[in-house]
Amino acid sequence: MQFARILINTLIFLVFAGSVVAQDTPAPDRSVTGGAQTLEDIMARQRGEEVDLDFRRNATGDPGQAAEMSGQLGTLGGVSDPELWRALRFGTADITSTTTSPGATLLVQDGGMAWLTFRDGPLRSWGGYSLLGMLGLLALFYLFRGRIRIEGGRSDATIERFKAVERFGHWLLAGSFIVLGITGLISLFGRVAFIPLFGKEMFATTAMACKWIHNNVAWAFMLGLAMVFVMWVLENIPNRHDLKWMAKAGGLFSKHSHPPARKFNAGQKIIFWAVILLGGSISLSGLSLLFPFELPMFAKTFALINATGAPGWVGLAPLPEVLSPHGEMQLAQAWHAIVSFVLMVIILAHIYLGSVGMEGAYAAMGSGQVDLQWAKEHHGLWVEELEEKGKTPETTARATPAE
């Protein structure tokens, strides 16, 4: 039942996103009601079926055929009250507002209900399960593989892996991401997880604080993302060593296996590009949310996707190229959260391997000095490159046995 509910919610979302599968059912006979909706239309909606609402959407009067002002009903301008209400219902009425928000003149936007259903349903369920699933996998990995030790034992020498500015950029990105992740999760799960525990008043204050923090910490995240990209992009371009590394899964699942790697191995490159691409996408949708209605991106993106013909490959109708201001915001929020969950799942694995999962790994971002033996086992080619350049080993005796 749970799955069916999730599936139905997903389908509703697909409709909300405009991905309506083409239908060729005959038009229903509405002669009995003179073209207005019939009992069957209402019942179909009650059953949750998709009803083509064009017969109502387009029945909004015809000012061009209106009677003269002096004629019968002329003052209505060729539009009856029901027709005016239909125009309001479907967002085509000519409305002016002193509020300058682009969303102010759209009085009814029924996409909001589908968005809310998606946010409260599949987004929370799948997002939550994906985070818990990754934590479970990491626990299993730790159980079976244990901590990945420095096989040759710690040496008495260290080598500089990351400069201070690199570590600063990393922690700017990492620190802000964790704050954004926690405040984002509280915003999404607060109603179901926070209110029952702490009450509505407590949550109201917390939610406002989280929104403020989330909105403003975002800039640190974007700055950190830009720094990390500039500092490490060249060393993260894929090369032939990555294939060998991938073939052995980096030695993660087998002891005594240390596939050679340069400064970044294939696994770290995957993390890097995931952070850049997903983090970049989260930043864009986040900017769209930070400046409501001012940076609509989805209609234009959908137009680009439609131009490639991609929706047709999977049997879908073209994506909508005209979206209401609210529709843009709803899609931005949904996309922002979905991509954030994907990145959080990936980063959980990164945090695990950079801390408890691997001996000697944390030092790279802690002191910046890694154990020479660790470096040889995990980044052998990088150590060789440094030695060829004469930059290493500028080693120092370790003052303490462990971090």
Add this chain to the structure above:
Amino acid sequence: MRPMLLAFLAIAIITVGAWYGLNQAGFSAADRQSGDAVRLP
């Protein structure tokens, strides 16, 4: 350790700075969505 602490400090400074700067520059949601005839607190 020091770069990490400096980065966390930078996050705090950027956060408050972004809030203050955007509000000063008239980029609050209230500012962006109101007209000249509206007096904002």
